[in-house]
Amino acid sequence: MCLGVPAKVIKIEDDHALVDVMGSRMYVGTIFVPDAKIDDYVLLHAGQAMTIVDEEYAKESMTEWRNLLDDRT
Amino acid sequence: MCLGVPAKVIKIEDDHALVDVMGSRMYVGTIFVPDAKIDDYVLLHAGQAMTIVDEEYAKESMTEWRNLLDDRT
Amino acid sequence: MIELERFSDPDLSRHSLEAVLEAAEKFKAANGRSPVFMEVCGSHTMALAKTGIKARLKDHVRLIAGPGCPVCVTDQKSIDAMIALSKGPDRILCTFGDMMRVPGSKFTLMKAKTEGEDIRVVYSPLDSVKMAEENPEKEVIFLGIGFETTIPILALAIREAEKKNLQNFSIWMTTKLVEPVLRTLLDAGEVKLDGFLLPGHVAIVSGKRSFDFLSKEYNMPGVISGFEPVQLLSGMYKLLQLLLEKKVDILNDYTYLVKDEGNLVAQKMLDDYLEPYDEVWRGMSTIPGSGLVLKEKYASFDAKKKFNVSVGEPRKTKCRxxxxxxxxxxxxxxxxxxxxxxxxxxxxxxxxxxxxxxxxxxxxxxxx
Amino acid sequence: MIELERFSDPDLSRHSLEAVLEAAEKFKAANGRSPVFMEVCGSHTMALAKTGIKARLKDHVRLIAGPGCPVCVTDQKSIDAMIALSKGPDRILCTFGDMMRVPGSKFTLMKAKTEGEDIRVVYSPLDSVKMAEENPEKEVIFLGIGFETTIPILALAIREAEKKNLQNFSIWMTTKLVEPVLRTLLDAGEVKLDGFLLPGHVAIVSGKRSFDFLSKEYNMPGVISGFEPVQLLSGMYKLLQLLLEKKVDILNDYTYLVKDEGNLVAQKMLDDYLEPYDEVWRGMSTIPGSGLVLKEKYASFDAKKKFNVSVGEPRKTKCRxxxxxxxxxxxxxxxxxxxxxxxxxxxxxxxxxxxxxxxxxxxxxxxx
Amino acid sequence: MVRRISLAHGEGGELTHQLIQHLFIQSFGHQDQTQFDSAILQGPFENIAVTTDSFVVNPIFFPGGDIGKLAVTGTINDLAVSGAIPEVLTAGFIIEEGFPLPDLKKVVHSMAAEAEHAGVKVVAGDTKVVEKGSVDGLFINTTGIGRITGEHQLKPETIREGDAVMISGTIGDHGVSIMSARQELGLLNEVQSDCASLNHMIHKLMQEVKGIRIMRDPTRGGLATTLVELCEEFHCTVEVDELAIPIRDAVHGACDILGFDPLYLANEGKLVLIVDRASQQQALNLLNKHPLGTEAKVIGQVTAQGNTAGKLHVRTPIGTTRRLHRLSGMLLPRIC
Amino acid sequence: MVRRISLAHGEGGELTHQLIQHLFIQSFGHQDQTQFDSAILQGPFENIAVTTDSFVVNPIFFPGGDIGKLAVTGTINDLAVSGAIPEVLTAGFIIEEGFPLPDLKKVVHSMAAEAEHAGVKVVAGDTKVVEKGSVDGLFINTTGIGRITGEHQLKPETIREGDAVMISGTIGDHGVSIMSARQELGLLNEVQSDCASLNHMIHKLMQEVKGIRIMRDPTRGGLATTLVELCEEFHCTVEVDELAIPIRDAVHGACDILGFDPLYLANEGKLVLIVDRASQQQALNLLNKHPLGTEAKVIGQVTAQGNTAGKLHVRTPIGTTRRLHRLSGMLLPRIC
Ligand code: SF4
Ligand code: SF4
Ligand SMILES: [Mg+2]
Ligand SMILES: [Mg+2]
Ligand SMILES: [Mg+2]
Ligand SMILES: [Mg+2]
Ligand SMILES: [Mg+2]
Ligand SMILES: [Mg+2]
Ligand SMILES: [Mg+2]
Ligand SMILES: [Mg+2]
Ligand SMILES: [Mg+2]
Ligand SMILES: [Mg+2]
Structure with a gap:
């Protein structure tokens, strides 16, 4: 359930934003992510941004996982 | 003005009749020719029979004209 | 019907033509010029041209086409209004095919249709009543053009709409009557005529008698005629005979369809629903009482009252x-x-x- | 976004897979059988299949698809009603593409469309609000299926319709909540599970905390996971680690999208417009409080109240x-x-x- | 089970595949033609003739035929009147979402039957399904390829004064049959569309009659428009005799009621030809012996040829002539 | 003056005549082809290839092309992938009453330009105008005839294990460009339709590369459906590598947003071919040098041939394989 895709915020207008997914763009609602800023990534679902991606956490998570994999071998 | 064509009455229903013009038929109104009977010819205009053709008169008229032409020569 | 078919018999047509030519020559011998007749009816104009009679008679009888094509006599502003009428929302404009390509100042109905307006060609005004019944959410408007032959059918359409209590049907009436326009033409005296070939189908409704004013008041002979070649030629021959015999009379050469008194049922229908109106004619401006419109009590079926259509002054062209x-x-x-x-x-x-x-x-x- | 893209990196995916296989082998060594996990979310099911992870793990981890496809869990009668709803006059039925081919007892929406009903596939529920605005003469009904991720957007659509004072917009609500159905499954005890791969996008709205009941009340571990191969594998690895270490906990392996408390704006939207309802689930009959419907004060936007749709008992099939x-x-x-x-x-x-x-x-x- | 055509039938996936396999290939029997994106025809060919037509007739079924039969005969006739022997057809279907599958089958079977009867093969096809409301039921395009062996026999440049103008039968049948089938104007009659493949008859004609200058099939625009086009294109003046033109009574009747001129009504199985006067009788005999030409008539002759020629005249029953023009605008019923 | 197409333009009379004379004949330059009801092509021809397609694309104008260009390239490509050299096209127009004449001109000019560029002639045409609402704007059918000289070079029966499967460039461009142009789903991007005539590139390939087994253009149904059909038709099993398939970022992005699979999106200027492994590098070099093949890639190989073969597999990034089927039903955006 709930197809979602991370999209980069390009432009903000009231409760809408233009977002970009690898060069395909769309105007989406931002009512659920009032703090979204330009250059943020948001998770897009059915025309609405549902959350802001925390890039720091993502990097951490990735680093941690890589380390875990490397340690394993 | 007023394209008209003689049509033969084939069937009568209330204020409508089925008429025939050389094999093409149509349901037309007969409100203006309350006396029309089956086998009568009526003059058809815009979906209504506008008068009953008096065949006797037509014959007379034709005979008279032929005579006139023949007399002439 | 064997009898009526004979009126288009080619041999008889050719014989009849010779008789007319002969009589015309006699007229020319007597008067030093060819006779000049007006065929009032557009269907006569068309039949005379299509059968070749007019072409064949060219140098012997001058045939002048009269004001008998309902499309042609409708003035430009009225045509512009009908085209403008098609532009409203949720409406279906119904019309005889004849109107589709008549040029308004900017547009034809055909073009309005091409641009997306809902315009339907019907064969009978009654078809448009049925359409109104089947499309209750739409206003259905019939473009009511016509002369005496057609007008009773327009009245009949109103009667049907009334019976069915339709709120969404109306007619844009712009009808024309023959007598007033002929009087106007004759009063103006711009055209010199020797006689009239009179419209057989109008006479079915209005009766032979309705043309007596021509002989009585204007000293003009006329013959009521049908539309087949032999009928046209027989009518013309009889008109020539009247002239040769210097008689001024209205002859009914279409007795088998036209009665002296006309069609009384149709006349009553006109009386019941319609009343005279001062119609505007193309090239002749307003002629008092020259058309019929809906009586006040049928105002709800009168598209002119129901819809507010205003058009500017028509574009001027070189058209004559x-x-x-x-x-x-x-x-x-x-x-x-x-x-x-x-x-x-x-x-x-x-x-x-x-x-x-x-x-x-x-x-x-x-x-x- | 360089960082998120790495979660689908093929090399990293293959490495991650090896780690999972290794951990699964350890589990098997320890327990004498493969671990059994349920991925709750339909998008997980789909991603696991499409990426080939499920096929690769076949003999090592048993992955059971859970009740997480909103189309699949909707009971047959409800689907029949939605299809029947399309049949009324002057209405536009709007739906997510997913619903179009779902078989009702006799029909699909696709077939209803083929037969002439006006059914439109939209990308966002808000698009259907716009459609209602643009078609004031039509009733526009949105088929509101979905889990926690989607439900706030349905509430938002109602808010929009309310703002715009639309009289012709409504939603046919048949939404589902994850917690009640997982409780029902676990209470029934028909499926023996070792842990859950938990739906990352539902958790965005409901928060990590909303899954704590699994560990606390059912002694069931779970990992909230994303949908890219590395995210899926990392989640599964962590779940296996919990099992190997015999820890019962709910881990958030999607921290960069999912907060402990979820999305408070979305939760407030749910509170404002919706209230719990005893939804019927396919194969499970009614589960108390397992869905959300419009509050009484928004009844005018509730298609179930606005339209009288009655359907018979669904046709029985051998479908399981x-x-x-x-x-x-x-x-x-x-x-x-x-x-x-x-x-x-x-x-x-x-x-x-x-x-x-x-x-x-x-x-x-x-x-x- | 599937009773109507859906958008999915046109998406190129499984349903398209099934439709092609189970309906088109079975009906047209061109299994061997489907392994490439084009049908491959074994040559060699000397010259070839190519023609295309789309068919949008409404209603789809009418007395004497249907859109499928028409799509085959129409294109076959365009090849045949060009002096070619029709060999293969392609068929492109554009179908409205929701179109009844049984109707589609009927149409396809009718195409297959007519193609077989005419001895041509349908070798390639295409199916598109469009949203409800984007097309009115079903449109079909057919494109035909014909073979011309030896020298091309039609030599319009040899038209000369005195050549005979002939028609293979009654005019206006198709136009009136469609008008009646449409049921809009209230016309009732038993006139059948003349819709027929003329290739066999024309083939005979070409084999046996010398001096055929040009042939046409007078479809849209009717006999008058077709003849006007011939006159203009080949700089000849033609006079036809109004009384010689064969017209069914019921067609006359329909035209009288509605104010149409039969000279402008569509035909779908008639041949107009200009032929050396010396061959006129032979051509007439041959046509009259063929079932599709029993009412063939000489209807006029070429009265002038050259740069100042190029008009169509009709001789009226009273012996005058008048000029005929191509159809202006469109056919509209006339009342007043 | 005349700004829109009216029904009268399709009645075969004077307006039809004007449209044909002033638009079609002028644009396509086939004056010499119009004296008969069919175009006569000078032979001799050895074998010929024939194909037909109707084009119903909505919208009519889209980034990278329009319905006219598409109607030309689509049919040219079907001929070219069949191993034929496209020679002539026919064009059948079905136009909605009220269609803007300037748009029609634009489309016709675009057809003419593409035909010229591809070196084919439009030799016959047909125009039908239907009532407003009976068609959605404009549909075009094109039928193409190609020449096959010498022996037909495509020999699908020689497909064998190890043969390379190639694609000439990125997939899904046309599908995404149309989806964006349609503006229904809110998608915005600069993806251009790949709509292009492949015949020159294919001609080169056929001349220089030995061992081309079969070619296809993966249009409706996308690359997956086209490959499934090849596998079934020619009894071979193919394995493609998901990571090897060239896909533009913006196409990926659009698919991610809307839940589509690029393998099922339409292409209008792409070539799929199966070629002897020995020629694979030569074919790739040749394609890469051509402007329409710069991103050509080997995407897989034939893994089995024979009666039990006939499936399409895809190798996933993690190294497993799964089977691909043809498009089921139709493409629908997916949300939940
Ligand atoms: S412009 Fe002249 S020719 Fe034309 S309709 Fe008017 S008067 Fe007649
Ligand atoms: S019938 Fe069987 S295979 Fe089909 S959906 Fe139902 S359970 Fe699945
Ligand atoms: Mg043709
Ligand atoms: Mg034709
Ligand atoms: Mg023709
Ligand atoms: Mg095709
Ligand atoms: Mg329609
Ligand atoms: Mg093709
Ligand atoms: Mg194609
Ligand atoms: Mg192809
Ligand atoms: Mg044509
Ligand atoms: Mg439309």
């Missing part, structure tokens, strides 16, 4: 339809004829209707 | 979607699978939705 209708010029005298104005790109209504004088000339009279 | 959803059988155990039932001629909803367990098996798991 007004004069064509009055019979004061022939199509060839219009500089646009067959050049700027053709049936495919008509400038005036006379080039559109197959009954129009210019169209009949273009289609059937030109050899080149 | 109910059991598929509960995870008690695999698609291959259904005698219709890949024979009478294919994505082109689906018998049950699980074969329709690309997230449906049967469809995912058909499209991505069969080698033959």
């Amino acid at each position: 339809c007004g004069e064509i209708i009055k019979g004061t010029i022939t199509p060839e005298e219009c500089m646009l004829f067959a050049k700027g104005c053709t049936p495919t790109h008509p400038i005036g209504p006379c080039m559109v209707s197959t009954e129009g004088t210019c169209a009949a000339h273009y289609q059937y009279m030109r050899e080149d | 979607c109910g059991e598929i959803i509960k995870g008690t059988i695999t698609p291959e155990e259904c005698m219709l699978f890949a024979k009478g039932c294919t994505p082109t001629h689906p018998i049950g909803p699980c074969m329709v939705s690309t997230e449906g367990t049967c469809a995912a098996h058909y499209q991505y798991m069969r080698e033959d």
